[in-house]
Structure formats: C-alpha cells, structure tokens
Amino acid sequence: MTRIGMDLNSFILEQERLYPNATGSLSRALVAIESATKVIASHVRMAGLADILGMAGKKNIQGEEVKKLDELSNNLLIQYLSQSGEFFALASEELDEPIFPEEGKDAKYVIAFDPLDGSSNIDVNISIGTIFSIHRRVNSDVSDFLQEGYKQVAAGYVIYGSSTMLVLSTGNGVNGFTLDPAVGMYLLSHPNMKIPEKGKIYSINESNDKKWIDAGLKEYIESLKDEGYTSRYIGSMVADVHRTLIKGGIFAYPADVKNKNGKLRLLYEASPMAFLTVQAGGMATTGKEDILNIKPTDIHQRVPVFLGGKYEMEKLKSMLKNG
Ligand code: AHM
Numbered sequence: 001m002t003r004i005g006m007d008l009n010s011f012i013l014e015q016e017r018l019y020p021n022a023t024g025s026l027s028r029a030l031v032a033i034e035s036a037t038k039v040i041a042s043h044v045r046m047a048g049l050a051d052i053l054g055m056a057g058k059k060n061i062q063g064e065e066v067k068k069l070d071e072l073s074n075n076l077l078i079q080y081l082s083q084s085g086e087f088f089a090l091a092s093e094e095l096d097e098p099i100f101p102e103e104g105k106d107a108k109y110v111i112a113f114d115p116l117d118g119s120s121n122i123d124v125n126i127s128i129g130t131i132f133s134i135h136r137r138v139n140s141d142v143s144d145f146l147q148e149g150y151k152q153v154a155a156g157y158v159i160y161g162s163s164t165m166l167v168l169s170t171g172n173g174v175n176g177f178t179l180d181p182a183v184g185m186y187l188l189s190h191p192n193m194k195i196p197e198k199g200k201i202y203s204i205n206e207s208n209d210k211k212w213i214d215a216g217l218k219e220y221i222e223s224l225k226d227e228g229y230t231s232r233y234i235g236s237m238v239a240d241v242h243r244t245l246i247k248g249g250i251f252a253y254p255a256d257v258k259n260k261n262g263k264l265r266l267l268y269e270a271s272p273m274a275f276l277t278v279q280a281g282g283m284a285t286t287g288k289e290d291i292l293n294i295k296p297t298d299i300h301q302r303v304p305v306f307l308g309g310k311y312e313m314e315k316l317k318s319m320l321k322n323g
C-alpha cells in the first residue's frame with residue numbers, strides 16, 4: 001500500500017506489481033534516473049564550495065552558454081542512463097544529436113531530458129531542476145523521439161530547491177518524493193498531487209508584455225490582476241511549475257516577437273511538464289492546441305507554453321485571440 005514516507009524504490013516496485021506483464025524494465029529505468037539525480041543533487045549542494053561555478057567557455061545548440069554544472073549533470077545522466085541498459089536512445093538539451101548507447105541495443109525506451117534547467121540561476125543560489133520524458137521505442141531510430149506527449153510512458157522532474165524533490169508520473173497520477181539527505185533516499189512526501197482548480201498566482205515574464213504576439217494575453221493578465229491574483233516568477237521552469245502544481249494558478253512562456261515559438265523546448269521541457277500537469281488534473285496548451293497532442297518535428301523544437309489549473313486555463317482559452 002502506498003503510504004507517506006515510503007521510499008521511491010519500494011513505490012516503483014509496488015507500481016510494477018499493478019501490471020502483471022511488467023518486465024521490470026521501466027522500474028530499472030526509473031531507478032537509473034533516481035540514482036543520477038541524487039549525484040547531481042550532491043553536486044548542486046556543493047556548487048559554491050567546489051568551485052565549479054562559471055562558464056565552461058562553450059555554447060550548446062541553442063546558442064546559449066553552457067555552465068559547468070550543466071555539463072556535469074548531462075554527463076552523469078548519460079552515464080547512469082546508458083549503463084542501465086534500459087534506454088535505446090538518449091536526447092538532451094545539451095546534445096545536438098541523440099546518443100544510442102551500446103548497452104541499450106535491446107532496450108524498450110527512449111528518454112529526452114534537460115539535465116539542469118534554469119541554469120542561469122546557479123550563480124545566485126536559486127532553485128534549478130532536471131526534467132525527463134520517457135517514450136516507448138517504436139521505430140528504432142530518431143523518430144522515436146518525435147511521438148506525441150500523450151504517449152509518454154513516464155515523465156518527471158527533480159527540483160534542487162530548499163530540499164531536493166522528485167516528482168513523477170507514470171500515467172497513474174502524480175507523486176512527489178523528498179530526498180532525505182541523511183539516508184540518501186527519496187521518500188514519498190506528496191502523494192497523489194492535484195493542482196487546485198483555482199489558484200491566486202500567475203507566473204510569466206511580464207517584462208516581455210509589449211512583445212507578446214497574442215493580443216488577448218495582456219488583457220488576460222490584467223483581468224487576473226483585477227481578480228486579485230499576485231505574481232511570482234522565478235525564471236526557473238521547474239521551480240515555477242512546481243509551485244503552480246502545488247499552489248495552483250498559471251505558468252506561461254508565450255510566443256513573443258523575439259521568440260516566435262516561445263522559448264521552452266517541447267521534448268524535454270513543455271511536454272513532460274504538460275504530462276504532469278494534466279495527470280494532476282490541470283491543463284496545458286500552446287494557446288492553439290493541447291501540448292500533449294503535438295507531433296514533434298524536431299528534437300529541439302520550441303513551443304509556447306501555458307499550463308495551470310482548470311479555472312485559469314479555461315479563462316485563458318476564452319481570452320486568447322491567437323493573433
Ligand atoms: P535554460 O534551459 O537555458 O535554463 O532556459 C530555460 C529557462 C526556464 O527554466 C525558464 O522558464 C525560462 O528559461 C526563463 O526565461 P526568461 O529568463 O526569458 O524569462
């Protein structure tokens with residue numbers, strides 16, 4: 001029986017028992033993610049001490065500067081996920097092209113991840129996170145990453161915040177586990193997470209409002225303010241979405257004249273977060289279509305993101321003009 005305080009490994013095994021035909025492959029895949037993120041968490045905790053802050057002097061495919069902790073996290077995930085033998089292919093925000101690990105020749109899954117999202121916040125000691133999205137291997141090539149978000153087998157994130165938390169869905173609701181640093185285990189702290197139907201917070205980079213493309217968006221935000229909503233924006237998607245899942249409201253990164261398709265990446269940012277939001281009873285859209293229904297065309301493609309509780313999302317849909 002699922003109970004507060006149970007550790008993530010026991011939880012994963014318990015979930016596996018619900019599926020009589022399960023081979024344990026997904027369980028082992030999740031355990032590999034769990035292990036990698038524990039090691040990342042320990043490095044994040046040491047960030048200021050271990051002198052690993054600062055630029056590595058490289059740019060990734062998005063043209064952004066890669067910081068050392070991003071590289072380290074990326075390498076750790078590649079190592080743990082490859083060695084698990086449970087992944088046929090790995091795609092990362094930090095890799096131009098996917099990797100097909102030798103150990104995963106017979107594996108059933110592919111995984112896309114953002115090893116350390118919100119990394120511009122590392123230097124100022126603000127929460128950052130790892131995001132991941134797992135799909136079934138179907139064609140045994142790159143096109144396995146180009147499946148719709150609703151086909152995700154599992155999605156989740158780890159937030160390296162005041163505490164480290166892993167939030168996970170395998171399509172059966174959303175559960176949150178807090179890392180107990182004393183014993184090095186993720187313990188169930190937030191069972192069956194549900195996003196409130198109506199919240200009090202909107203989360204958007206409002207400094208871009210003059211550049212927003214949809215003419216209805218500014219009006220929408222103004223009307224939330226009239227309703228008494230307050231604003232919270234960390235600039236770290238994992239932290240902003242985590243708060244939205246727990247406290248409700250809306251998180252958005254819309255299209256603007258500079259970022260015509262928004263800023264966030266579909267495969268390893270928008271889609272897994274949309275999956276979790278929908279599993280928690282909320283909604284997620286680009287403003288034009290449900291994020292989970294998009295058939296990706298490119299591993300690194302961007303999409304506008306709006307996700308949140310029912311009230312805020314229904315209101316948004318009625319006010320956007322898609323201009
Ligand atoms: P990153 O993947 O380079 O860290 O960028 C993604 C981050 C998200 O975590 C966050 O939601 C967004 O960028 C913030 O962007 P902005 O600073 O334009 O508001």
Ligand code: MG
Nearest residue numbers: 093114117118
């Ligand atoms: Mg990112």
